[in-house]
Amino acid sequence: xxxxxxxxxxxxxxxxxxxxxxxxxxxxxxxxxxxxxxxxxxxxxxxxxxxxxxxxxxxxxxxxxxxxxxxxxxxxxxxxxxxxxxxxxxxxxxxxxxxxxxxxxxxxxxxxxxxxxxxxxxxxxxxxxxxxxxxxxxxxxxxxxxxxxxxxxxxxxxxxxxxxxxxxxxxxxxxxxxxxxxxxxxxxxxxxxxxxxxxxxxxxxxxxxxxxxxxxxxxxxxxxxxxxxxxxxxxxxxxxxxxxxxxxxxxxxxxxxxxxxxxxxxxxxxxxxxxxxxxxxxxxxxxxxxxxxxxxxxxxxxxxxxxxxxxxxxxxxxxxxxxxxxxxxxxxxxxxxxxxxxxxxxxxxxxxxxxxxxxxxxxxxxxxxxxxxxxxxxxx
Numbered sequence: 001x002x003x004x005x006x007x008x009x010x011x012x013x014x015x016x017x018x019x020x021x022x023x024x025x026x027x028x029x030x031x032x033x034x035x036x037x038x039x040x041x042x043x044x045x046x047x048x049x050x051x052x053x054x055x056x057x058x059x060x061x062x063x064x065x066x067x068x069x070x071x072x073x074x075x076x077x078x079x080x081x082x083x084x085x086x087x088x089x090x091x092x093x094x095x096x097x098x099x100x101x102x103x104x105x106x107x108x109x110x111x112x113x114x115x116x117x118x119x120x121x122x123x124x125x126x127x128x129x130x131x132x133x134x135x136x137x138x139x140x141x142x143x144x145x146x147x148x149x150x151x152x153x154x155x156x157x158x159x160x161x162x163x164x165x166x167x168x169x170x171x172x173x174x175x176x177x178x179x180x181x182x183x184x185x186x187x188x189x190x191x192x193x194x195x196x197x198x199x200x201x202x203x204x205x206x207x208x209x210x211x212x213x214x215x216x217x218x219x220x221x222x223x224x225x226x227x228x229x230x231x232x233x234x235x236x237x238x239x240x241x242x243x244x245x246x247x248x249x250x251x252x253x254x255x256x257x258x259x260x261x262x263x264x265x266x267x268x269x270x271x272x273x274x275x276x277x278x279x280x281x282x283x284x285x286x287x288x289x290x291x292x293x294x295x296x297x298x299x300x301x302x303x304x305x306x307x308x309x310x311x312x313x314x315x316x317x318x319x320x321x322x323x324x325x326x327x328x329x330x331x332x333x334x335x336x337x338x339x340x341x342x343x344x345x346x347x348x349x350x351x352x353x354x355x356x357x358x359x360x361x362x363x364x365x366x367x368x369x370x371x372x373x374x375x376x377x378x379x380x
Contacts, residue, residue, distance in 0.1 A: 006036075006037060006038055006039040007037060007038050007039065007318060007321060008038075008039045009038055009039065009040050009041070009314070009317045009318060010041075011041070011070065011071075011072075011317055012041040012042070012043050012070045013040055013041065013042050013043070013070065013072050013073075013074060013313065013314070013317065014042075014043045014045065014063060014066045014067050014070050014072065014073035014074065015042045015043065015044050015045065015073075015074050015075075016045050016047045016063050016073060016074070016075040016076060016078075016098075017044065017045070017046045017047055017048060017076050018047055018048060018075070018076030018077045018078040018079075018285060019048050019049055019076075019077065019078050019079045019285040020077075020079065020285035020286060020287055020290035021285060021286035021287070021289040021290035021293060021299065021301055021359075022076050022077040022281065022283075022284075022285045022286060022306060023048065023076060023285070024290070024293060024359075025301060025303045025306065025359050025360070025363065026076045026306060028303075028359075028360055028363045029303060029306060029307055029310060029363060030310075032363050032364065032366075032367045033307060033310070033325065033363065033366060033367055033370060034310055036367075037321065037370070037374065038314075038318075038321065043066050043070060045059055045062060045063035045066065046059065047059060047060060047063060047075070047076070047078050047098050048078070049078070049079040049081060049085070049089055049091070049095075050089060052078075052095055052098065053089065053091045053092055053095065056092070057095050057096070057098075057101070060098045060101050060102065061101065063102070064101065064102045067102070067276065067278055068271075068276060071275050071276045071277070071316070072276075072277060072278075072313050072314075072316050072317065073277070073278040073279070073313065074278075074279055074280075074309055074310055074313040074314075075102075075278055075279065075280040075309065076280075076281075076306065076309075077280070077281050077283060077284050077285045077286075077306075078098045078099070078285065079284075079285055080095075080096075080097040080098070080099075081094050081095055082094065099132075099280070100138065102269075102278065103132040103133060103269060124194075124238035124239075125238040126238055126239060126241060126255050127188065127189075127192065127194070127238065127239070127240045127241065128241050128243060128248050128251055128252040128255060129181070129184070129185040129188060129240055129241065129242040129243065129248070130243050130244075130245060130247075130248025130249065130252060131177070131178070131181045131242070131243070131244055131245050131248065132245055132248070132269065133173070133174075133177050133181075133245065134171065134172050134173045134174070134177070134245060135171050135173065135244055135245035135246055136169070136171060136245065136246050138171075138172070139169050139170060139171045139172075140169070140170045141167065141168065141169045141170075142167070142168050143165070143167055144161050144165035144166050144167060144168055145165050146161075146164065146165045147160075147161050147162050147163065147165065148160075148161050148165070149161070150168050152170065173208070173212055175212060175216070178212055178213060178216050179216055179220065181242070182216055182217045182220040182221075182242075183220060183224070184270055185198075185217075185240060185242040186217075186220060186221060186224070186225045188240050188270075189234070189239070189240035190225065190228055190229065190232065190234075192238070192240065193232060193234055194234065194238045194239050194240050195234055195239045195240070196229075196234075196239065196240045196242070197239060197240070197241050197242065198213065198214065198217050198241075198242045199241065199242070199243055199244075199247060200213045200214050200244065202214050209244075213244070217242070252265065252267075252282060253282065256282055256283075260341075260342060260345055261302055261341045261342060261345075262282055262283040262302075262305070263281075263283060263301070263302025263303070263304055263305050263339070263341055263342075264302070264304055264305060265281070265282040265283070265305055266279060266280070266281055266282065266305045266308040266309055266312055267279065267280050267281070267282055268312055275316075277312075277313065277316060278313075279308075279309045279310075279312040279313040280309055281305035281306045281308075281309055282305060283305060286301050289301045289359075298358050299358060299359045300339045300340035300341070300356055300357065300358045300359060300362075301339060301359040302339040302341050302342065302362075303339070303359065303362060303363055304329050304333075307325065307326075307329055307363075307366065308326060308329070310322075310325070311323075311325045311326045321374075324370060324373040324374055325366075325370055327373060328366050328367075328369040328370040328373055329366055331369050331373075332362070332365045332366050332369050335369075337357055337362065337365045338356055338357065338362065339356055339357060339358075339359070339362050340356040342356075343355050343356035
């Protein structure tokens with residue numbers, strides 16, 4: 001194995017560890033693709049479900065505060081517990097989504113990087129801008145047991161329940177946050193030189209979606225972006241699609257599957273200050289693979305999104321290494337070495353074991369490619 005002089009990264013990086021199968025190969029990524037080549041000052045926080053429970057979720061808040069301090073965070077996938085998970089881990093309570101907590105503290109906007117293409121008609125990348133603040137993810141919901149009148153604090157009558165009752169949901173947004181989302185979305189499209197779209201249900205939510213989304217976006221475009229877009233001649237290519245919180249969550253998963261696999265998509269969360277970011281994979285903790293791993297079985301879990309979590313976060317510290325790391329992922333797959341989810345797309349349901357790599361074998365193959373690219377003889 002060729003030895004490399006480690007590249008020293010002077011500014012600290014916040015690392016948020018996670019759960020289940022992603023936690024397993026997260027360690028392999030660090031040990032095989034990061035630590036052999038980089039000397040990092042890592043501020044480590046364990047966001048695994050047991051530690052969140054032990055700290056009453058204080059660790060999530062502390063990791064987010066550290067992100068604001070050091071500007072770059074790299075996050076592993078984590079469990080958002082439901083009733084089944086509460087029983088499985090004997091949790092004190094059903095803790096909120098750590099992603100929701102992080103995003104609301106950072107007041108971030110979220111962008112997804114996709115690897116094109118596996119749906120034939122999608123000939124260019126699609127970037128989802130998700131306003132990852134408020135809406136259903138910080139809503140107050142309540143079961144209505146029996147008849148009664150539901151009111152907001154400002155005394156607007158919402159609905160008069162009759163019979164057996166129902167359910168109610170109260171959501172909110174902040175105008176300042178929407179303005180920041182509009183600027184971040186249009187700036188992303190401008191940098192990529194792609195067309196930009198906003199989706200909103202303005203025919204139904206005439207205040208929520210018109211006054212506090214459509215109008216704000218239109219005003220921002222006219223005031224700051226129209227002249228720049230027209231001068232840049234942006235008219236074709238992929239596109240940036242700005243969505244509200246829930247819409248962005250659903251559409252990003254849909255697009256990831258259309259491009260091939262959730263294992264190919266990474267989220268980049270961007271703060272309004274333009275310098276604070278958090279990178280994380282779009283997928284969850286891959287529980288079904290973890291159950292197999294616990295039994296000693298072989299898994300072939302796609303780690304590309306999690307590798308890109310490290311590369312996108314580290315890109316704010318050292319660009320050359322991260323470009324080579326990402327190119328190594330792409331080069332490995334293009335050479336025919338891939339995990340089972342991608343092999344299925346190429347070879348179909350009759351794919352054989354010789355046509356794909358297991359989880360650790362794939363990371364080893366990327367490491368081999370990375371060493372070649374980092375050597376003095378290689379070019380990116």
